[in-house]
Amino acid sequence: MSLRNPVARTRIFLAAAFCAFAALLSGCSQDKTWDLDNITGIVSPLAFSLTDDTGRHVTAETYRGRIVMLYFGYTHCPDVCPTTLATLSQALSKLGAAADKVRILFVTVDPQRDTPPLLKRYTEAFGPEFIGLRTDDPALRQLAKRYRVTYSLGKPDAHGNYEATHSSAVFIFDGKGKARLMAESSSSAAAIAHDVQQLIGGA
Amino acid sequence: MLLKDVSRKPLLWLAAALCMAFAGLAQAAGSPASVEHARIRWLPGDLPLAGYFDLTNTGPRPLTLTGASSTVFGDVMMHRTVHRGGETGMVPVHDLQVRPGQTLHFTPDGYHLMLMGRTRTLAKGDAVPIRLTFSGGRSMDVMFAVRGADMQ
Numbered sequence: 454m455s456l457r458n459p460v461a462r463t464r465i466f467l468a469a470a471f472c473a474f475a476a477l478l479s480g481c482s483q484d485k486t487w488d489l490d491n492i493t494g495i496v497s498p499l500a501f502s503l504t505d506d507t508g509r510h511v512t513a514e515t516y517r518g519r520i521v522m523l524y525f526g527y528t529h530c531p532d533v534c535p536t537t538l539a540t541l542s543q544a545l546s547k548l549g550a551a552a553d554k555v556r557i558l559f560v561t562v563d564p565q566r567d568t569p570p571l572l573k574r575y576t577e578a579f580g581p582e583f584i585g586l587r588t589d590d591p592a593l594r595q596l597a598k599r600y601r602v603t604y605s606l607g608k609p610d611a612h613g614n615y616e617a618t619h620s621s622a623v624f625i626f627d628g629k630g631k632a633r634l635m636a637e638s639s640s641s642a643a644a645i646a647h648d649v650q651q652l653i654g655g656a
Numbered sequence: 657m658l659l660k661d662v663s664r665k666p667l668l669w670l671a672a673a674l675c676m677a678f679a680g681l682a683q684a685a686g687s688p689a690s691v692e693h694a695r696i697r698w699l700p701g702d703l704p705l706a707g708y709f710d711l712t713n714t715g716p717r718p719l720t721l722t723g724a725s726s727t728v729f730g731d732v733m734m735h736r737t738v739h740r741g742g743e744t745g746m747v748p749v750h751d752l753q754v755r756p757g758q759t760l761h762f763t764p765d766g767y768h769l770m771l772m773g774r775t776r777t778l779a780k781g782d783a784v785p786i787r788l789t790f791s792g793g794r795s796m797d798v799m800f801a802v803r804g805a806d807m808q
């Protein structure tokens with residue numbers, strides 16, 4: 454491109470001025486902006502040793518190279534767990550083919566009822582990227598502690614049904630297993646898709 | 657049998673059509689309320705399900721929702737999801753008052769009907785009857801649409 458050409462120079466100046474104006478309007482700078490909470494350097498890297506919903510032993514290395522979303526819940530949870538997983542499923546739909554670069558790891562806080570076959574049927578209902586993981590105490594307690602989340606199981610009623618409390622956080626790790634972002638049950642599918650797209654792009 | 661009978665009697669047929677039209681609006685006689693977006697999220701096996709809807713009080717007096725029941729579930733409870741210090745759980749809900757003109761939302765991550773103990777298998781696309789009960793002995797039958805796990 455010739456800068457000696459006055460028309461081209463004017464065009465470049467106008468383009469630069471427009472860019473600066475647009476940047477001012479959108480408030481964006483050269484930093485990456487995130488819709489979700491940035492937890493880089495705050496939350497421990499991905500590390501675990503668990504059994505997946507096919508009975509296979511898996512570790513963080515199993516999912517290296519993929520964006521991992523880690524969530525603690527239980528299948529008998531009627532509202533907040535499936536609501537969160539449905540939002541993640543909708544976010545993956547927005548990513549199209551890039552969704553295959555993402556794995557959603559659902560760690561059950563109720564390993565007694567959440568057998569691998571039940572976890573498999575449950576996670577499959579949300580999509581092929583969803584994987585159920587389990588372990589027993591005390592390994593589960595240790596894993597929860599690593600991510601500073603708590604959970605508790607309620608007292609069984611006359612029918613043996615019980616509820617649990619658990620964290621609403623979804624921890625998002627990059628392909629190297631570094632904790633980057635945190636979503637919650639109230640996060641929108643659009644915000645999650647936007648940020649995961651940036652992570653896939655190497656942000 | 658029923659169809660055969662009504663087809664022979666135009667008046668009955670008309671009455672049936674009118675009833676169906678009213679049922680579509682989910683506006684039962686004696687219950688000055690309307691329900692929209694009644695839906696259930698399907699999950700596999702016999703896992704507890706959540707039911708959601710929007711209930712509008714179309715009458716002149718306050719309305720109190722006291723509970724729900726269904727022939728398709730052994731147990732129906734009203735719950736609310738609560739968040740406390742990063743932890744989430746559910747609490748039972750008993751009486752919910754709706755003022756005239758107001759809409760009560762049973763919505764994901766909030767109020768929900770907790771549906772337990774399926775009496776038959778359910779699949780996406782099914783319609784499930786649930787009876788909402790109000791103080792004063794009134795009730796209203798509503799058809800809930802079964803959606804997929806991803807709510808699509």
Ligand SMILES: [Cu+2]
Pocket residue numbers: 531532735736746768769770
């Ligand atoms: Cu509940």
